[in-house]
Amino acid sequence: MVMEVTSPRLGLNPNALREFKLVVVGPRKVGKSALVVRFLTKRFINEYLENTDMTCNGVADLDGENFRVNIQDTSEKGMRISSIEHYIRWADAIMLCFSVTDAESYKKLREVAVKMVDKLNDLAEKEPSRVPPIVVVGNKCDLDYFRKVSRQDGYDLAELLKVDYFETSAREGWSRLVSRAESFSDPCSSDNETLGIVASTAA
Numbered sequence: 001m002v003m004e005v006t007s008p009r010l011g012l013n014p015n016a017l018r019e020f021k022l023v024v025v026g027p028r029k030v031g032k033s034a035l036v037v038r039f040l041t042k043r044f045i046n047e048y049l050e051n052t053d054m055t056c057n058g059v060a061d062l063d064g065e066n067f068r069v070n071i072q073d074t075s076e077k078g079m080r081i082s083s084i085e086h087y088i089r090w091a092d093a094i095m096l097c098f099s100v101t102d103a104e105s106y107k108k109l110r111e112v113a114v115k116m117v118d119k120l121n122d123l124a125e126k127e128p129s130r131v132p133p134i135v136v137v138g139n140k141c142d143l144d145y146f147r148k149v150s151r152q153d154g155y156d157l158a159e160l161l162k163v164d165y166f167e168t169s170a171r172e173g174w175s176r177l178v179s180r181a182e183s184f185s186d187p188c189s190s191d192n193e194t195l196g197i198v199a200s201t202a203a
């Protein structure tokens, strides 16, 4: 399914812009669609089509340049290692999501990450320029009271892949880079856009 997300930059002709391809992967219900819609429209919508592969097109400013962004919001099938291998070849960046309120989503994503490590190391050895930037994202950090996955767990998962870890809230529009050195006392405080960060890293 293709969803055209209304771009705030309506005067631009998207076809004249460079394309940027991003894939959002994660278990069910972690907020993948909510994050994509938040990034492209700055809005939070409560309900989305469930477990459906969607292509979201829009225009986004990445480090001062407007790009035509093509975001693959994947269903559960995106968690298969064959799909991940395809995304590694296709995407300019990959975002791996779980929900901090759902321990099972963390466990499932960790299993995928473990399978990805060898593929990524192999590619890094043979064709390092073809390894896309990846981030791990723990979403729903506005629900800190219901948290089932610690920040340290999120960081450890990102560390496995040697990538950055962000905690986000699609609902509140928050995103925060979590690093081992940080004190974890201040949950979601800044207003970065994680997808934007992934995207700018790769652009």
Ligand SMILES: Nc1nc2c(ncn2[C@@H]2O[C@H](COP(=O)(O)OP(=O)(O)OP(=O)(O)O)[C@@H](O)[C@H]2O)c(=O)[nH]1
Pocket (backbone or CB within 6 Å): 026, 027, 028, 029, 030, 031, 032, 033, 034, 035, 045, 046, 047, 048, 049, 050, 051, 052, 074, 075, 076, 139, 140, 141, 142, 143, 168, 169, 170, 171, 172
């Ligand atoms: N409180 C809170 N709820 C969220 C957040 N992000 C998403 N949700 C809710 O979580 C539910 C699942 O969100 P989706 O965006 O549909 O999740 P998804 O990963 O795309 O789900 P599938 O397509 O079924 O895999 C919805 O009811 C959202 O409203 C968040 O940051 N905070």
